[in-house]
Amino acid sequence: MKNFEIFNSKNMKKPFLILFFFISFLSSAQKKETVTIPKGVVYKYADAKIIEKAKKLISDNLSENNDYKILQNNLIIGPELWKRFKANEKIQKIEGGAVQFHVDDLILDGKMCQDITDTKIVWDEFKNEVSNQFIIRKANELELAYYWSVISFDIEEPLLIVETKEHNYILNLLKKDLKLLWLDEAPKTNYIRVPGKIYQNGNEIESVSEGIKETRLEKVVFLNSDAELAENSSLEDLQLIIQKTDKIFDELFKNSMKSGKIMVEFELKKKKNEITYAVKDDLDLDIMKEFEKRVNSEQYPNSKNDPIKLQLIYKVNSFNDTE
Template structure:
C-alpha cells in the first residue's frame, strides 16, 4: 500500500513538473495566458527549423497578420503589393496601417521576406514588459502563448502563434530605439532598454503625422526610469511641463510662423541648466522672449544626481513621424 501511494505521489509530482511554465512580468492591465513549457518548446523548435530551412513553411497557415511597425517597413516591398487586404490599427488615438494575409501562398511571401531580415546570431525568448505593452496596444484580444520575441542585434520581432494548431498568427516588430542623437548637445544617448517618449502623459510607441497645430508634441526622457524615480517625482516633472506650457501658450498661440522648439532641462541639486533649439521658420523675436521667460522661471531641483529630459513643441506644424 505504501509503495502504491509513493508511486502515485511521484506521478503527481512529475505531472506538475511537466506542466510548469516559465513565468514573466506582466504589465498592469494586460491579460496574458500562459502555455505549458512543452507546447512552447515545440513551437520554438518549429520556428527555428523554419528559419533555417528555405522550404520549411510548417509554422504557416492561411491567415497571418502583419503588425503596424513591421508593415511600415514591408509595405514598399514590391512582391507583397499583390496581397489584397490592408487592416487599420487604432493605437494611442491614431490610425496606422497593417496587412493581413488570407492565403498560404501570400503568407509564404511574407515569411520569405521576413527571413531575409534575420542574419547573424539571434535569440528566441519570451517578451518583456515594454514589448508586451506595445503588443497589447495593437491588438483587440487577450495575449496567449506561444508568444516569442526573436531578437537580433538591432531588431526585436514579435511572433504570436495559435495554441490550438501552433500556426503563426501575428508577426510584428517592437519599435525598439535604444539610442538618441541629441541635436542640442550633439551627444548620443543609449540605454539597455528603449528610449521612451511620452504624449499626453502616456508612453507612446507609434506616432503619426497628426494635425497641424501649436502645442506640446512630446516629452523625451534622457535619464533612465530608476534614476528619475530616485532623483525627482511625477509632481516635479509635471510642474516643469506645466510652467513651460503656460509660457509657450501665452507667446505662440497666435503665431503665424511654422516650426519646432526643443527645450532641454537638466535639473541638478543646486543648479538647473536649460538649453534651446529651433527648427524651420519660427518668429525669432517671440523665441527670444520665450527663452527669457523660461530662464526666469523657478523650477524644482533634483534630489541628488542630475536628470535630463526634453520638451518638444510644434508651432503650426505636424508631428515628427518617426
C-alpha cells in the same frame, strides 16, 4: 501470506502514485518560464513542451530547409513591422487586406494576408531580414505592453520574440496547431501616443494617400475599444466575417466596370446580428442588390454579450478615401 501480500501492495500503491504525480507536477512547474506581465494585461501561459516545440518550429522555418509548416492562409502584419514592410516591392504586390488598428488616439495601418501564397511572401522577406544571427525568447514587459496596446484579444502563448541585432520581432502562434497568427516588430523605444492628430503607420500626416484605382477591400474599421472586442468576440470570428464577405465581394464585383464605394457595417449581437449597407458614386446597383442578398444569407458569429460593430469598406474601380 498470499492474501496479506496482495492487500499490502494495494495499500502501498496509492501513496506511491500520489507521490509520483506530486513530484512530476513540481518538476513541470519548475520548468515553466515566467514573464513580467504589465498591469492590466491578460497573459495565458502554455505548457513548456509547447513553447520548446514552437521555438524549434520557428528556428526550422528560418533555416535553409524551410518547409513553411509554420504558416497558414491568414497572417496579420502588425503596425510597427508594417512601417517597413509596406515599402517592400514583393509585399506591395499582395492585394487587399488593409487593416487599421485604433490605439487610443492613434490610427495605425497594418496588413492581413488571406492566402498561403501571400503569407509565404511575407515569411520569405522576414527570413531574409533575420538571416542566421538570432535568438528566440519570451517577450519582456515593454514588448508585452506594446503588443497588448495593438491587439483586441488576450495574449496567449506561444508568444515569442525573434531577437536580432537590428530588430526584435513578435511572433504569436496558435496553441492548437502552432500556426503563425501574428507577425510584428517591437519598438526599440517606448510606444508614444499623442492625441489630437492624424496618424498613418504611426507617423503624423496631413492626408491619407489615395493609392491606386482598383477593386478590393480598402480597410477594416473597428468601432469598439480593444477591451470591448476582447470581451465580446475573438480574432478568429472577426477574420471569418471578413473572409466570407470578401469572397462574395470578389465574385460579384471583380469584373464590374462601374466605380464606387461600399460600406458594410456588422453589428454583432448576442442573439441576432444586424447588417447595414451604404454606397456612393456610380456603383452597379444590380450587383449591389445581389451582394446584399448573399451577405445577408450567410451565418456570422454572434457577440458573446454586448454588441460590437465593425465596418468593411470596399472600393470598386476607385482610389482610397483621403479624408
